Amino acid sequence: MNWMTTIFYFFGAITVLSALGILFTRNVLHATFLLMLSFFSVAGIYVLGNASFIGVTQLLIYVGGILILMVFGLMLTTKLNGKALVTENHNRLIGVLLGTVFFSILSYIIIFSANFEMLKSNKTLPENAVEFIGINLMSNYLIPFEIAAILLLVALIGAAVISEKRKEKQE
């Protein structure tokens, strides 16, 4: 086992363990920090897989954006009653059963019966991946790029509508 493989397994283990931790902890703040750890190690895996651009975006968007937002949200809401935010679990038995069954199906089919050896592509990565991605986003993938922009606009307006404070009108 060379050191690249070792680091890969290291990051993989952290990802899985912290994701399991999110499942088992009931304190939402702990879950958030574990999620951050999980995202960090996924970013590490991306970098190891030569997808450094995706790794950086993962850090920027998930860790830098979404998780910070979640932590702020938690800080502002726990201030109201001073207690830690704790979640409850329902239907634990069915959940565990379903999860295990689904996990075993997926792992059986994907890990053990897929023949990934044959998929080894002979495509070489371009030297400057960021430039490549940028040019493709603005040419071949222009339409999906613009669609994503509209999607975000609609989602933003939707979130604003739902969360807006309304005067309670009783009809």
Added chain:
Amino acid sequence: MEYASQLNNQLQNTIALLSGYWPEFIIVIGLVVTLIIDLIFFNKEKNSNWWIGFVNLVFLILAFTKQVDVYSYFSNLGEFMKLVLLFAGVLFIVFSLTQTHQTKKAGEYYIIFNGLLIGALLIAKSTNLLVIYLGIEMMSISAYVLSAFSFNKNSAEASLKYLLFGAVSSAFMLFGMSLLYGFTQTLNINDFELLHTVKVIGDLPIKLAVFMTMFGFLFKIAATPMHIWSPDVYEATPTFVVAAFSVIPKLAVFVLLFNIADKFLVFPEVELLLQFTAILSLTIGNFAALWQKNAKRMLAYSSIAHTGFLLIAFFANMQSFVFYGLVYLIMNFAVFGLVKVVEQKFSITDIEQYIGLGKKIPLIGVLFVVALISLTGLPPTAGFTAKILVFSGIWEKYLTNHNPVYLSLFVFGLFNTVVSLFYYLKIPYFMFIKKSNEVILNEHKSSTVLTYLIGSLVFVLILCFFLPNSLMDMIYSINFAQ
């Protein structure tokens, strides 16, 4: 130098592609204009709601005319169904315009509806997994928000349920799509060589990927067993939005199913899954509808059952699907419009409260009867013609390849048509036949324009029964070979 010319070529290709996206582009402009108008005139103009709706209507009609051009150029199923979807959008906005004083947050209402429509158009058009995913997400996110537009406790709950179910199904679908991309190394469905890939990767993983992708698609058309969200959502959502919900996403995803059919249905298991879903949706939708007390909830189950019929039409042939889809659109808009009229006039949605309404509002009662007969599929309405086309199509399929599944689709379809008679006729029964003890209901003013609109829709339903040729000619102008 070579690099630059290559880049130039790429850009030229992209620009050439963009011309096919004019209708979507016009709707996006409409969306942005609405946003600006809403920001400027918010709460200042008394008639701002009306103006916003009118501006949207103008943009949608522009998009519709542009789509006519696009269709005359390509004339395939996707472009035709985009016309149908835009027509549904125009109907929705015209319906909403009759209620301007009641629409809450009109600006956002129309903006988010435009988002839903753009998503549906993209799904109907594209064969690229990335665009399909973005379209489905756009449609779903708009739908989650629109289902909260009653702004009360029930609708918040329904919206949250919809969001949770939808997010899970999207996650499944995305996982499936990512596997498909990994296995085939292309995002374009037309380039898929799944049978070839099976030889390389192995049988099970590809089927798993296809199944997971189909799971997401089936969720969007509310096919059993992915229908659990729909009754709650339909009950709590504003009635016109429900009419749009029951038509636009469904038809769009069905076009997508046609687009991917020759790639995904190479596996007999996938075909069997769809056929099984059709039978299950029919049976569960119809039988659950029998017990419903709320008109909107009953229609939710009826639309699940109609998903089953549309799936049968999917297996019969494209012509019968297009006919059924068009008629389904008109029927659903008419029926939900009538539910809205009654809701507005007497603020009731429970079927048992409809008692004796036939004498008070005879015109609406008669329209109700015709629309519901059409939903059942009895003459003299277009619903009958549509069902005849579907059943004869599936029977022909059975005669050509003697697959017992087609026979069971046929039998289950017929059987369920009979079952549906019982709950559809419950409304006319309460309105006209059951004797009432003069319940006094507060009567409000309702829009007469809306009643006339629905009247014209119902007239079209009857017209299409007696003169189906004009509609059939339109359908046969589609180039089905593609």
